[in-house]
Amino acid sequence: MTTSAPAPVADPWPAPRATAPVSAVVSLPGSKSQTNRALVLAALSDAPSVVRRPLRSRDTSLMVAGLRALGCGLATDGDDWTVTPVPLAGPARVDCGLAGTVMRFLPPVAGLARGTVDFDGDPHMRLRPVGEVLGALRALGVDVEGSGLPFTVHGAGRVRGGTVTVDASASSQFISALLLAGARFDEGVDVLHDGKPVPSLPHIEMTVAMLREQGVVVDDSDADRWRVEPGPIRALDRTIEPDLSNAAPFLALAAVSRGTVTVRDWPRSTTQAGDRLREILASMGCEVGFTDEGLRVSGPERLQGVDLDLHDVGELTPAVAALCALAEGPSHLRGIGHIRGHETDRLAALAHELGGLGADVTERADGLSFGPSPLRGGLFRTYADHRMAHAGVIVGAAVDGVLVEDVATTSKTFPDFAGFWSGLV
Numbered sequence: 353m354t355t356s357a358p359a360p361v362a363d364p365w366p367a368p369r370a371t372a373p374v375s376a377v378v379s380l381p382g383s384k385s386q387t388n389r390a391l392v393l394a395a396l397s398d399a400p401s402v403v404r405r406p407l408r409s410r411d412t413s414l415m416v417a418g419l420r421a422l423g424c425g426l427a428t429d430g431d432d433w434t435v436t437p438v439p440l441a442g443p444a445r446v447d448c449g450l451a452g453t454v455m456r457f458l459p460p461v462a463g464l465a466r467g468t469v470d471f472d473g474d475p476h477m478r479l480r481p482v483g484e485v486l487g488a489l490r491a492l493g494v495d496v497e498g499s500g501l502p503f504t505v506h507g508a509g510r511v512r513g514g515t516v517t518v519d520a521s522a523s524s525q526f527i528s529a530l531l532l533a534g535a536r537f538d539e540g541v542d543v544l545h546d547g548k549p550v551p552s553l554p555h556i557e558m559t560v561a562m563l564r565e566q567g568v569v570v571d572d573s574d575a576d577r578w579r580v581e582p583g584p585i586r587a588l589d590r591t592i593e594p595d596l597s598n599a600a601p602f603l604a605l606a607a608v609s610r611g612t613v614t615v616r617d618w619p620r621s622t623t624q625a626g627d628r629l630r631e632i633l634a635s636m637g638c639e640v641g642f643t644d645e646g647l648r649v650s651g652p653e654r655l656q657g658v659d660l661d662l663h664d665v666g667e668l669t670p671a672v673a674a675l676c677a678l679a680e681g682p683s684h685l686r687g688i689g690h691i692r693g694h695e696t697d698r699l700a701a702l703a704h705e706l707g708g709l710g711a712d713v714t715e716r717a718d719g720l721s722f723g724p725s726p727l728r729g730g731l732f733r734t735y736a737d738h739r740m741a742h743a744g745v746i747v748g749a750a751v752d753g754v755l756v757e758d759v760a761t762t763s764k765t766f767p768d769f770a771g772f773w774s775g776l777v
């Protein structure tokens with residue numbers, strides 16, 4: 353895959369300060385969640401697929417490499433990628449990096465391959481939960497060694513499938529993983545959730561919608577139950593939407609600079625969790641509306657505090673938390689205990705780093721609370737978490753002297769984020 357190397361950036365990176373209202377129209381890279389689902393479905397489909405305007409980033413490169421390791425043909429030189437499915441086979445090694453989608457979505461695919469597939473990833477990835485997916489695969493007839501990274505799937509070239517119960521309260525990706533490959537199991541799959549509420553439900557809706565677009569029959573009419581009929585997955589010809597979760601820092605820039613930022617090609621209807629930003633930013637006092645170009649957000653004179661349950665859209669928390677730290681009233685972010693299992697323990701990291709810049713922040717078991725407080729410059733650590741870096745640059749746009757450690761970690765889902773951001777602020 354060709355990727356133009358971004359210019360090296362200082363570490364820590366002095367976050368650009370927006371000294372005047374920012375006015376910009378931006379085109380953002382494609383959705384990570386849609387790109388990695390499209391690649392998995394294409395690899396399991398019955399004919400060659402085209403994925404248009406895919407995201408090129410670390411998470412999607414890892415998915416490409418993982419599928420290639422299993423023998424799948426992927427041409428990724430052009431703007432559009434082509435995927436040529438083949439009977440998948442090991443032996444293979446899959447590097448999950450820090451990509452939840454790779455660690456959760458590929459084990460069921462490996463079960464459908466013939467041969468041994470070893471999985472490992474970044475040091476922190478070994479702490480992220482995956483045992484429920486592996487246990488479910490065992491119950492569905494797959495030979496799996498281990499209950500967390502590193503683990504090994506001994507694929508038999510087919511998976512029996514059937515009914516399985518999982519506790520998906522730690523991650524919606526456990527469900528998506530089983531559904532994405534389920535049509536290719538002999539008996540399909542009938543997944544029941546048993547546990548505290550499943551987070552990030554829009555992401556499961558995205559999985560179901562993308563399966564149905566490829567002709568797969570999915571029944572999601574009962575709460576906490578998803579049934580995928582066995583059958584072929586039709587080849588894709590799909591254009592990936594811009595990543596709306598990664599729009600968060602750019603729209604936040606309008607919010608904190610009293611500026612106006614338009615994100616081009618914002619879909620009028622989508623399953624992306626980032627679409628909730630429209631409502632969230634409006635509740636903080638921003639003017640939010642569609643234009644012919646896309647979604648336009650204008651920042652208010654005074655940013656208001658909010659009381660929000662982010663259970664469905666936990667990945668928006670770092671950017672929203674940065675805005676709460678800058679707001680003029682108190683805020684409460686609730687329902688997000690599960691994001692302690694994301695790229696880092698995001699509740700602890702946000703409390704520590706925003707607190708270090710002077711925020712009045714309280715870490716709770718399942719959320720964060722903020723009181724209004726003036727912020728100051730200083731070092732903002734990112735813990736290899738792309739969205740922590742987003743939080744750091746948002747604060748840095750509004751406060752003098754913020755230094756963001758390892759801003760390059762944004763390459764997980766956004767190529768050359770620092771260069772792009774510098775061009776706007």
Ligand SMILES: O=C(O)C1=C[C@@H](OP(=O)(O)O)[C@@H](O)[C@H](O)C1
Binds near residue numbers: 384
């Ligand atoms: O399926 C997906 O593409 C994702 C699901 C969500 O995971 P969790 O359910 O673990 O929060 C989300 O936070 C992550 O960024 C992407």
Ligand SMILES: C=C(OP(=O)(O)O)C(=O)O
Binds near residue numbers: 450695739765
């Ligand atoms: C939780 C996230 O990623 P992952 O897909 O690695 O779980 C995220 O991008 O916020």
